[in-house]
Amino acid sequence: MAIIGMGPKGLYALERLLAQIKYNTIDQCIEVHIFNADENFGSGNVYAKNQPSYLIMNYASSNINAWIDETPKPIVQQPLSFIEWLKENKVDKRSNSYLDFAPRAIVGEYLNTVFKELVSNSPESISYYFHPNIVADIKKTGDKFQIKEQSDSNYLSDKIDNVLLTTGHLGAGADFISEQPASSFINFVYPTKTKLKDVKTGKVVIRGFGLTCIDTVLELTEGRAGIFKSGSSNKMKYLPSGKEPNCIYIISRSGLPMFPRNSSEEEIERLVYFTEENIEAALKLSFVDLFLPLIKKEFYFQYYKIAFKIKNLELKFDEDFETVTAQVTEFHSKFPEEEKYCWDQLIDPFHGQATIYNDQLIEYLKFLISEAKKGVHASPIMAAVGTWRKISPIFNKYYSFGRLDAKSHALFDRDYFGLFNRLSYGPPIINTEKLIALAEGGLIDFSRVRNAEIIHNKKNGYELILDKKSSSFRRNAENYDTGKIKIDTVIDARIPRGIDRRPKSLFSNLLTKGLLRSFKNKNNGYYEASAVDINKSGKAINANGTLEDNLSLYGTPTEGVTLDNDTLSRTRNNFASIWAQNVIQDIQNKNKQNLFNNTINVH
Template structure:
């Protein structure tokens, strides 16, 4: 076949989101009964195709999901149906493979989830139509230019470093965090400073036993780093007589690990329970419709009061039940407050709802002690064990899971005013992540055991500063009160998100330079650039001149900032993949019809 007539589709970045786009494209092509030859070019930086680096299959088993088994499914039951004859969800797959931890509420190792994704990808390849060829390129895509209505995708292939190029008609970007710096600098090269911890076995191997390690952050990545330096070094966690975990040292772990972050707080853990049936009370259909009419929403004035009310009602709904009382909803919030007032008069020792105590119980403290953090972790563990049905705190926090998809609709494409958009990105995004998207309770129990064993030290947990001298690899953690500790290793366990002054990644810088994309700017009332690309509601790129380019689409992490919470494994949240696949299929069909018409006209003449 003439290469000009061969249709080529590129998918840049092939983790779960790339796989989802691929699966939908095959489904639409199959439904349309397209028989002409098509090439699908897959570009991925590593050989972990379909799993991506987050779920790479060579990870140690102690790195587990914070997403229960019941929530994982690589397939969607929607038309057009997948070309795969078998579409097992994760639990079905686990059971078939003989895994012992296949229960819905359990948390699987990330490597096992990666193996599931790879198997799902194989199911598609095994039933690939003969006219479709998949070509995989392992390397780093660095540039893309438009040429004659097509796109040259430039990538550096593997370890050889050879520059290659592939011409594509349509391209889907499902890359990771595009704000990561790809250029190496002095601090990246130093063995004593680790800027990115994955894969942990490789990136943290330089950390010596009995050393002092500072870890920036106390989220999921930081927990992975801490476990890699302890359990990953041969340490063990065993249950003691009270059922709590005790850490058994291997002698190969660091002497002290000092986590530090802005708040100094651990994430609220999860217990794997399904979402409760309780409905939201204040985010009513009428209020949501009214908010959608206002394309300049104030978070503090319009949304935060509703969120606080949902937390408040969920909290007291459980607290009242614990005391044998019924809590009644009323559209007039003062009526609800009166119920609470009378309740506390009858039960003065009952806990009182306080928004600030929930979101940051140590807000007024400039520093925290190890004992304070340790006691707070034990409190969270106890609350999580009680669950949403018995813990007012967990019931309140769980409301965000129901609010989140509604908030996504209101936030996306500049729905908030610019000031609110900036404030949410810089403060509330991290806050709600800490409250709801935390680790399994098992991992917090491990952190507590490490704390009691003296390995984990929270002396510098809040408001610490680290001094770095790249020339001689010296680090020290210090507080405003003058307290200081010399450090042997510094681990950055924070994940870079899109933010003002983004586009540090070479590929996205070049896309910007070539005019294929432009930076999104929220101009509502004032101005805010969240550091993300501008797309339309179908996920298509907006070019430098403000025109929609239907040939280029984005899905997943690259859309963060203009959309909200692109969960890596979700098939429904901000599903640009289905829109993209349907459009590409239509474009291929239209081109085939033009070619056939041209051939018929040639025959006539």
């Protein structure tokens, strides 16, 4: 069998496979081929253990656990959660900082340790074959598969009974540029030390304003010997080394940053409107008509629950939402100075502005930090945006496998997936503080963060311009040097959802030959997601509409059919356990068939 992609998801699948082999006393010889883009088995590129310490998680250490609490138990005698492993191996008694948000490299070291433990504790009947290379293609001959690596023109001679695809992201597309010289265009930043080492000290544009953007910024500043220091007023300042780019421009579709999160990783207590009971009572699973109104009500209630608490009052829940809004109206009549909740203001405080000015965005980042430091139990706005983290697991049940109607599915993918990620899954506060320090020091320029585009031509190279269609561009062209800025390097820091469809990529090849097919939501309409079709066990559905019983997907390749796979989660969209059970069942069935055939031959 083969596992293609040995990052966290591949690791989890291997763990369940070994647990099932031991539990079912499978003692026959089994070959396990493990493919990974490089030698970071267990961690993958994003969590590679050779990364610098300033690249830190946005996921609390307390949530990380490579082991799952289910039967059969792991083959390792003392499986340690990340926190337990940290306390035994990494945490200095004088500092517990890793117990909040750890460096990504430390998480990678933990995952790599788990991988080594699994391999070393495996039954002797298992033979491992490690392939540190990108898989370019798979072909099926009869009921077996053959795999071709990117560095080889031929398929490997080994014939594989069962394949699991858990590949992560290898890069973003380049849809906004017609030509991409390798020296000045970077489409994937991990590992940052390697991918960004040749970026010149000129003007840089980063496309995307998420977590990958922050990692990129830190690599180009702190990674080049710059130093962040806190002054007497706890205001962070940046001391440049002179090796940084002259200026870093950040651009994105919304032009808005992610909400930072505090280290306590607090969560709201419970949902009151967005409940399965209310959803199941609906006749139609429409995002606009059902889910969005419930989401808005929940955000509203959680916001005012904290606003009331701050004034030593209690907002009383009522199924009749007008009863709640009446309490809020009375609240504001008593406290007119208190900020009123507004959905539109929450999701875009610069609504209606074609451009966002540098100083505006810096002040907004400072506001977000002040609220994040209060946490969800003391900041109404953080309680509101933290609501999505509670909603997401429930919504996933109705999003997955086309339960939403086609129009709703398309709308959520286009307009709301990114929005909720921005509101609820942002960076640790310290990383936002670093962005502010860099902007105030002039190394980051936010003036083009919204309504800007990159153009490329052979004569002038890359140029950053404001959207010519916007009134702001026409009004401010003179102030922006006729709207054009010459750029030396373009970095795509967006992480695409779903599968990589670039020509000659693995998934493109598998779609072309019909081993996979695109997922099409035909529920009261039509929508083709950036995903491949699978059944509820994670098994691939081929171009003929039949199951590929021995070709399964898990993690990133299932996005678009499932929602938010959460790379480090053992329970979210857990196809690993199902896959391992199916592999064992297949082995047992073949053993029974062989025993039957041998019995027939004897007689």
